[in-house]
Amino acid sequence: MSIPVLICDDSALARKQVKKSLPQGWDIDVSMVTNGREAIDYLRANRVGIMFLDLTMPEIDGIGVLEINKAEKLVDFVVVVSADIQPDMKKKVESLGALAFINKPVSTDKLNNILKDYGLL
Amino acid sequence: MNITELNSFVVQQINSGVVIIDAEYNIDLINHFVVLHGGVKKEQAKGQNLFSLFPELPEHWLKRKLQSVFTLNTPAFSSWEQRQYIFKMPHSRPITTTNDFMAQNCTILPIVEKGEVKQACIIIEDATDVCYYQQQLNVAMNKLEKSNQTDGLTQVANRRYWEERCIIEFDTAQRHDRPLSLMLFDLDKFKNINDTFGHRGGDQVLVELAAKIKDLLRSADLIGRYGGEEFGIICPNTGGKGAAELSERIRKEVQMHKIMFEGQAIFVTLSIGVIEISDQYKSYEEMLSRADMALYQSKREGRNRVTLYKA
Amino acid sequence: MNITLSEDQRDCLQELINVAMGQASDKLARYLETFVHLDVPYIELVGSDTLPLLFAQKYNGSSVSVVSQGFYGNDGIRGESLLVYRRDNAKEVASLLGYEPEEANENEQLADISSILTTTFLNGLAELISNQMSYSAPRLISSLNTSLDSHLEQLSFNWELALKVDISYQVTDYSFNCDMILLIPGEAIQNIQSVLDRILEEY
DSSP states (O other), X not given: OOXXXXXXXXXXXXXXXXXXXXXTTOOEEEEEESSHHHHHHHHHHSOOSEEEEOSSOSSSOHHHHHXXXXXXXXXXXXXXXXXXXXXXXXXXXXXXXXXXXXXXXXXXXXXXXXXXXXXOO | OOHHHHHHHHHHHSSSEEEEEETTOBEEEEOHHXXXXXXXXXXXXXXXXXXXXXXXXXXXXXHHHHHHHHHHOOOEEEOTTTSSOSSOOOOSOTXXXXXXXXXXXXXXXXXXXXXXXXXXXXEEEEOHHHHHHHHHHHHHHHHHHHHHHBOTTTOSBOHHHXXXXXXHXXXXXXXXXXXXXXXXXXXXXXXXXXXXXXXXXXXXHHHHHHHHHHHHSOTTOEEEEOSSXXXXXXXETOOHHHHHXXXXXXXXXXXXXXXXXXXXXXXXXXXXXXXXXXXXXXXXXXXHHHHHHHHHHHHHTTSSOEEEOOO | OOOOOOHHHHHHHHHHXXXXXXXXXXXXXXHHTSOEEEOOOEEEEEEGGGHHHHHHHHHTTOOEEEEXXXXXXXXXXXXXXXXXXXXXXXXXXXXXXXXXXXXXXXXXXXXXXXXXXXXXXXXHHHHHTXXXXXXXXOXXXXXXXXXXXXXXXXXXXXXXXXXXXXXXXXXXXXXXXXXXXXXXXXXXXXXXXXXXXXXXXXX
């Protein structure tokens, strides 16, 4: 059975970049949403194996999504993909239960390394 | 010559300074310009610390600047307009310029190797000419500004500038709730002086009186020539009582002052109107027109006197 | 010249700018040894002739400091960056740099921090689009008692279009806002558009 993957970013380019950087031949089923509100709605209605999450977004931002997810346990694996890459921000998302942090721009190598680290590949 | 030799030729001979240092501020390269103007020997320079070879460099400041180049991988700049020079060097125009040292525009460029800034290249451009012409221009502009503000005959403020200052002082006084007084005065029977001594005589009276009164004022006060024989004085931070006292002193001094013209003594008197600021005035013009009323009251009551406007 | 960005181009440019800004903030935080928070910059392409009006409204006659700096990259990408500070902000901005008070005057510090903001950001942006930038020295074109609109009016003669990037920096202990405006001539905008299209094709 393929793994359901959710990509959440307000930028179309960023969503495409994440999708294109996902490893070839990985059995996945990709869905995309464009802000934190949509992400929460989607997560409440669907089972998701891994979510790639941007931080700076309208409606509900990435931090907001992490907070709700921490309370409701909607998805286990969250990888934050962010332009805001300062150490303080990394600490903050990790404390909110994010699995890993990828500095934008995302690349196949960066993604592969993280997925391997967590045994997802 | 091959390309490497040509590059090195240009770097050495170009009429700008080139200094390359590593992250520990040790010198890797200096060019002929720096050797020549910096008064250092090329053979001493290599490997030596930048700040010991040039002890007059602003060390703390320059290090902070170099840090930005090394940590951010960005260029840094210094302009003669903000800092006349970084490297203290004599310039080649000793006579025409007022500055003792070469004015410089400096650029510091990061040199990247394998993704890391390993060295920094300091380029020193001689901006002494620009600096010199800019200074000349500033001097000329200042003179021009001054002459635009000055009455040609009496050398006190002209009417335009005096009124400009009135606006500023009026606004300041209102905003900070401070006192302000204005005086207007007129030479009594000036037409008689012109008729008796001619216009040259009249002019001399105006010139001498303006200078005499200017001497009696405090540094913050401003006298201006308002019309032919009419003058105004702005007295910031001064209430009506103080301004009336000053007016009275001026009136007395002028009355006793003897002006000599072609062997003849001329005595003149002043009629003065004084007004102090109050909340009811919306503009300095309202003050001026009331000062004018006070001045005419002085005239009506027999001249050679001071009237403080009373609402 | 009438150039508009397509929705895809706009999205692409916005994302590139966000990433470049994020990188710049991280570098700045390390250099200034303080946490730099950056709001998502808002970008807008405007005719340069509308700039004087836009800024007259925004700054409403309060005195401002403007630092200008030229940038030149490959593929005909070039322009001029303006950083606009409210005058009462300028002192705090300057004090971030870590110079001793008597070491550098306010104008020099303002030129310095502006150059650092501009070049750190544009270097990052250039890298994202596989380009490389050179810069002219920063110039303080306006300070106390000069109005921004008259400067912008002069500038708008030279530039047809402006990419307005509203940046708001917040730094621990201080918060300051400044506007970054990238003035870009029409043909350089077209060059940027082809770069954006190239990136869009890759994904």
